[in-house]
Amino acid sequence: MNPLRQLVSQTAIYGLSSIFGRFLNYLLVPLYTYTFNTGEYGVVSEFYAYAGFFAVLLIGGLETGYFRFRNKQNFSNETVYAGAQSFLVLVNLTFLGFIVFFNETLAEHLHYGEHPEYILWFASILVLDAITALPFARLRAENRAWRFAGIKLTEIFLTIGLNLFFLVACPKIAATWPDSAIRFIYDPAIGVGYIFLANLLASCFKFLLLIPQLRGIRLQLSPTILKPMLIYSLPMVIIGFAGMVNEMLDRAILKYMLPYDLDTNLQMLGIYGACYKLSILMSLFVQAFRYAGEPFFFSIAGREDAQKSYALIMNYFVIFGVFIFLVVTLFIDFFQYFIGSDFREGLDIVPVLLIANLLLGIYVNLSIWYKLTDRTGMGAWVSLAGAGLTAWLNVWWIPIWGYHGSAWATLACYLFMAVISWLLGRRYYPVPYRLGKIIGYITFGLILYVAHHFATEVYLINTWLSASASLAAYLVTATWFDIRPLLRHKHDI
Template identity: 30%
Template sequence: MSVKNALVNLTRHSYIYTISTFVQRMLGLIMTPVYTVYLARETYGDYSLLYAFMAFMNVVYLYGMDVAFMRFYYSDRFKKEDVYASAFWAVGGGALLLSLLIHGQAPYLSRVIFSDATYEWPVRLAALILFLDTFSNMPYLILRVQERSVAYSVARILRFAVELSLNIWFVVVQKEGFLGILYANALASAINILILLPIQWRYLKGRFNAAAFKEMARFGLPLIPNGLAYLVIEMSDKFLMDRFLDRETLGIYAANYKFGTILLFLVSAFRTAWQPFMMKTAREINARTVFARVMTYFTLMGVVMVVAVSFLLQDILTLKVTDTFSLLGERYWPGIPVIPIILTSYLFYGFYVNFTAGVYILKRTRLMFLFTGAGAVVNIGSNFWLMPAYGMMGAAWATLLSYLVMAVLLWGYNQRIYPIPYEYGRITGLLVILVAFLGVYYIFEPGLLYRLALLVGFAAVLYMGGYLNKTVVGQVQSVLRFKK
């Protein structure tokens, strides 16, 4: 496969996945203004703490079987149906045991998560949601590994529509508050399982293959500590902020952090397409050249998104739709300055995802924990150092430092075991441009008109630097014309 066709194929699927990821994550962005109106800041803090726990447990529930399934789906040694059935029943059995354990230990977990034993019912609802989400997420793996990006996106959009409707019903109409979010999530997951049943029905006819499961477990289990370390980076700031500062500050920070995850739309969509693409492309003679070019284009897209969102989002969030309503409740505006830092953090996380090529292709996943673990250590240490002195901004900088360390360490290891000829000059130039424009944003705090003028200047700098040349434009046109 030529470099151009490989890039067009990856970009096309990433583009479609971006749409579904955007719509999926729009639930959080759409509901954040509603939550900031209908939930007190302390209650929003409760919501953030419980969902941090659920994100942490989601890694344990899957224990690497999602990635392992995609890795062994292409194996000639096992039937595809057996690979899926083995992963499905192994994950399902584990999910049942874990949910029963959480249900039984709800009083204890309530004290651990909230420092309060009265949150037993939310914890038990979390156990139910984790169980249902495990089963509802499995069919998406089939669509990903078959590169059925359109079907994947349609299914995700349906899930979004159902959950959004249920959120509005429980939170706005029924005024169930924090519990309403959990009820909506649980019902949406159950409905999603039924909708996706036809997709996986053929694969569920496969048999549990002990040999396939053993190999998948050997590949996937080392990803558990890696995933948990990643979630330490994502979630430790919330728990530490609840201890170092207060739950109201946590509520402000968490609401604005949500908008900082806009770049995660790009990273998540890219990763969804990247993993199966990487495994297939690794067989091609020009694979490393393709991977290098992917990194350059990813950096360009990421830098453009960070600068554009940083310069425009503040005015969008604070725009008064009515006399009393804005997209971000006025009580939460003090947290807006953390957003550009969080955006930049996810740019470095995207670099980390790019640098996983050698580790996955050569099956070195057992070492992933070392890099993510280093990021987790940096995160906790930085939060202890920066949060008491700088509050929310300190927590945001700790997140950025963590992802930067992860990316640099994994890059160094990847280049040793699987050298890729990255375009270092072009990538460095883009990062210098990013730092310069964000520096202007923070130091001078320009008004809207000045920021719009700066965005024009930003585009001009990219053009003069050769980043927006005919090759890039042609690449975009090829993606739009490409038919699989």
């Protein structure tokens, strides 16, 4: 199969489990925002922000390390996999033991003393997700995308079903038959904790489905295997952790940085977290591309035309990313109904976050320079610089502009990282990216968005008519200049 078509095919399948599957999960946002108030939903946003940081630490960058070392001549695939998995199990069981021992103390410090079970449940989710990360990576490396997608979708559907059971069915049953057996299952005092419990049960089932990828693995902690793999992978932890700072720090510190009382800060956090969900289509596209792109980039690295291929992939990535930006922003009157009315005052941050996530995707494409040249340490410095900028801007801007400051800090960080990575890539692994087209498509998308806003606000043109015309103009332009040549097989990699 043509490599570009293979990448598109793999991205589409991973998209089934990430974009489509997570979109199904995203449909839970209306349930949450119509069931809980802004303060209660702020608790959910905060916990999932913490989860992002710990997920990076508990996986230890070993997904990328596994991709890099499984094809090295002096290591066998099975040996690399067994060594990495053994290390992950040891680290994660140690972490879980620490949480169990200090559970109540941690709950008090985080102001959740009445619900220490939240901490324990979430830690268990993190451990299960970390232990199953390498089995999923192995499925990706072996091009078993359909099994990958099947397990991911099963987890998502189960999560949705359990959420509906705990948040919809149980309250109705308890109200109608208060003395029924439901009283042993459902306790209204747990509140948003049922979101975490549903996630935990689904993660347990996912672990069971991945047992075939774990069966027969001999636990081994050989320094011969682990030392070079960890030297390569641990900088990826710094990169990933810095990435989480860029992505999640705002939701982790808004509760403490906003200049209001604790309850009001949680309400603002809830609004920001809900509106952030409206940019989820872009972040899921980036995630699906990363799933398919990382092993693909390594697989064609030895080819003479690899750099040309990377440049072409970047071009089509940006085209589709700008399309997603326009779909969400032009039709925001539709997407706004996915969150409760109390949360919609923050809709003006959605375009900012969409562009920010598009820049993150561009950075993901650009990051091949340090992965393919084994300069992960330098990549870590780029990520740390971005994280430092994010932290500084959030501390500076949140007290002044509230959660709007967080949104603009996210965009500024990803723009900075993309520019720095492009400059370093030109020196260490030159790729002939079509910079003019990349900037051109992003600029064109922004012009269409501003023109649509101007047409509907000033000239009172029908919103749906203006949005459809703007989107059509973009599609015609992209088709004429880039999609049509691709379909005619003028671009081939």
